[in-house]
Amino acid sequence: MTTNTFDFVGGGHGEWKVISMATVSGQAMETVTHLDILPNLKNTLNRGIWTLTGFTSNVRYAEKAEREKLIAVQQDLGRPSATCAALIPIRKSEAWWAMAQDDRRRIFEAKSHHTETGLKYLPAIARRLYHCRDIGQPFDFLTWFEYAPEDSDRFEELVKSLRTTEEWKYVDREIDIRLTKA
Numbered sequence: 036m037t038t039n040t041f042d043f044v045g046g047g048h049g050e051w052k053v054i055s056m057a058t059v060s061g062q063a064m065e066t067v068t069h070l071d072i073l074p075n076l077k078n079t080l081n082r083g084i085w086t087l088t089g090f091t092s093n094v095r096y097a098e099k100a101e102r103e104k105l106i107a108v109q110q111d112l113g114r115p116s117a118t119c120a121a122l123i124p125i126r127k128s129e130a131w132w133a134m135a136q137d138d139r140r141r142i143f144e145a146k147s148h149h150t151e152t153g154l155k156y157l158p159a160i161a162r163r164l165y166h167c168r169d170i171g172q173p174f175d176f177l178t179w180f181e182y183a184p185e186d187s188d189r190f191e192e193l194v195k196s197l198r199t200t201e202e203w204k205y206v207d208r209e210i211d212i213r214l215t216k217a
């Protein structure tokens with residue numbers, strides 16, 4: 036059976052080697068040396084030092100034209116050349132979640148240009164968004180990116196630029212974990 040729910044298991048071994056873990060905002064996480072991404076196994080003991088669980092879902096904000104642009108250029112995860120990765124767990128504030136969907140979309144795109152900016156970095160950066168709000172997790176999203184070493188600087192530029200936006204004023208916890216294929 037296939038699943039859309041995955042465990043990001045941080046510990047002492049795994050497919051990805053952690054090269055840095057930075058607390059951008061909010062409470063820090065315990066440092067680990069490796070990470071594995073595994074299909075979620077319900078009712079099993081936590082593996083590793085910590086486990087973050089998230090599920091893939093339908094889009095919330097992307098409009099038809101944006102989706103078409105994304106589909107036309109985006110690359111799949113797992114490219115052999117993409118030996119660098121980033122796991123950036125993010126939680127947004129109560130003020131964000133108290134807003135109506137259309138107000139959130141306005142901040143996300145009209146004011147912060149999240150998709151428009153992100154599209155400039157495709158296809159070099161492959162991405163997947165996992166949701167984890169309302170399932171008892173410490174974050175609202177687990178964001179995952181894969182790219183080749185030669186695109187590291189561009190990824191840095193993208194992350195830096197998103198963090199200056201109005202959307203990011205609503206991010207109250209963010210951990211930036213950089214990895215390389217072990």
Ligand code: HEM
Pocket residue numbers: 093094095096097123125127149150152153154156157160161162164176178193194197
């Ligand atoms: C690589 C280029 C990127 C593109 C093309 C992109 C595109 C998108 C799109 C289209 C969505 C909306 C999905 C929906 O409609 O539900 C989204 C959501 C999100 N992205 Fe990005 N993104 C990129 C990079 C990033 C980066 C670098 C971060 C983190 C530093 C990030 C964090 C998020 C978060 C947290 C959400 C969920 C926002 C919410 O629902 O409140 N994205 N992204």
